[in-house]
Amino acid sequence: MKKETAKTLRAFAIELVVYAALVVAYFFLVLHFLGEGLHQLEVRHRYTYAGVAILLIIGQAVVLESVTTLLLRMLRGRSE
């Protein structure tokens, strides 16, 4: 039981490190460049901004869910 718990915790720690690296890269590559464009859109075209905002958050959710699921499968097998 203890061995199983240690294995799960180690897999989770690796998952967090890989995920953190991906997220930091995402901050610098995507969000940093999106900032000014989104600000201009929010100021000039409020309705378009509202639609883009929802698409962005749902899109990110789908991508991150796939990434975390992939990481879970890779590190813990298909038992989850």
Next chain:
Amino acid sequence: MFFPISGAHISPMYLMVTGFLIGVLGGFFGVGGSFIAGPALRAMGLDWNFAVGTDLAHIVGKSVVAAKRHRALGNVDLRLGLIMALGTIGGAEVGAQLIQMLKRAGNVNLVVSIVSIAVYLSISTFMIWESRKTLALRKPMPRGLVKGATAKQDQSAFMHVTRDIQRLKIWPIIKLPTSGVTISLWIILLVAFVGGLFSGFLGGGAGYIRMPSMVYVLGVPTHLAVGTDLFEIIISASYGTFTHAIKGNVDILIALVMHTGAAIGAQIGAISTQYFTGPKIRLAFVPLPLIGAAIVIYTLMTGHKV
């Protein structure tokens, strides 16, 4: 990190950790977690209007992740979620109108505070009583992993009242095979409307009312109530995000950063539900409305928003 839309400087690490904690709570209990996210954003100097709107956007993303995971575990009733979304949106509009009326009367803060404290304390008291009574029953409870069909073997000490509600034959009657419930459409809409009303009136997604209502009034098993509530929140919070965004209350960049933490937290929360039976999830839920009540009491006593 500078966020040009709201003009705020906030540490992305702070946003990610806050998102992670709210994600775990959301995935496990099916709540939006706005009673934590709102004050957490406010504490970083964000105006309340931005805190509310941005929190809603982040809730959309977190609910997508948690609902997808719950769907994989067989915990989402899509039909029920879609019906409830209609009632929630209607209720939220009426709740927002009530707020406007109270604003004009000049006593919005006091009335909303007292109503929210009463609601939070009532929910916690009832859920402590019910879940402890259910856990004390000597009937065999499901053991090990609790998902899919096993999750439907949920028990509740309040089941006799739920069955009486299900026996009300008010046309049209809806069959929900995923949840194993047959009930009048109007009762589903009423439950969703009340949830939406509190959402519009007290702010946030009002999962603290909707999730228990789905269990006790509609008779939906707890695991399915959590998953379906999250699916329903995607629709109602998207609507809320859109209306707040056109009013200039959403900084989507803050929501996107917060969501990177919430995405992994929501997965952990959702997976964790497999290891607990319905009454245990309901008992663990009890502190959430109490935290909400404590925040409101603190605000009332000090005159400061947390």
